[in-house]
């Protein structure tokens with residue numbers, strides 16, 4: 618295995634401290650970060666470290682349930698529920714070695730919550746955490762709207778979590794531990810390289826449980842940034858890592874960059890071989906929202922249509938990858954990358 622090529626670069630760190638009085642300054646920093654890097658981290662964002670930790674503790678309690686119990690809430694077409702070893706990325710053609718559980722606010726979640734007796738308090742606490750993520754997201758949405766010349770509440774209204782059309786998701790993720798004494802097979806991926814197709818992702822990582830890497834710029838020299846030069850995004854306590862998704866890229870007429878990222882399979886000295894827990898809050902537009910950038914670079918599409926096309930692109934890429942691989946092992950349930958993602 619050839620060693621991974623790395624390049625150091627600073628991921629912009631943006632403080633939301635005193636937000637109402639610093640909107641202009643924060644907008645400037647966010648727009649710069651969105652245009653150049655597509656990734657940035659947030660500090661002083663109002664979700665406290667104990668609140669984040671307690672949601673991670675809930676996540677651990679969910680994933681430590683027996684598979685039979687988790688199977689009561691399987692991954693569904695409305696992009697909710699639990700999957701394990703099932704998400705095949707077009708970049709790799711193999712299922713990510715992880716499990717995930719996706720929650721939404723609205724009617725899409727019907728049938729995807731476990732019975733209250735299994736994990737008492739899980740639903741109430743998770744929804745509370747999701748509302749906190751929404752409140753942070755709305756601050757960023759205001760700034761992005763201002764930076765693009767829309768009304769301040771333009772993106773906030775488009776992502777209204779109180780509407781049944783809401784598609785926003787909190788995804789809990791658990792990557793399995795890897796034995797450092799056994800060479801890891803070439804076909805083992807924690808999360809293959811991909812871009813998110815949502816508006817904006819808020820990612821929570823745990824200190825020490827590293828692995829998130831980004832491929833600078835959208836100008837990856839190989840398809841899906843395989844074999845490219847990567848930059849590590851080390852977890853820091855209390856910080857939220859944010860990345861622009863394909864939706865905001867096209868909604869900004871490509872001014873903002875949706876950036877390739879992955880969770881590296883541990884295989885080199887310094888990598889984290891233990892289990893990794895992370896949580897991703899995917900801001901998705903309501904299905905009936907009309908999406909078009911200020912310069913009308915692309916024809917207007919609805920939120921539903923945008924998601925559908927992104928999924929189709931993904932399946933096409935996956936098909937091509939499968940045809941190109943001599944031998945591919947694909948699980949029977951394919952979780953389309955980017956539904957959440």
Ligand SMILES: O=C(O)CCC(=O)C(=O)O
Nearest residue numbers: 790813829880895897958
């Ligand atoms: O687990 C992580 O750190 C990244 C997850 C991710 O990129 C995704 O689910 O889209």
Ligand SMILES: [Fe+2]
Nearest residue numbers: 812813878958
């Ligand atoms: Fe992602």
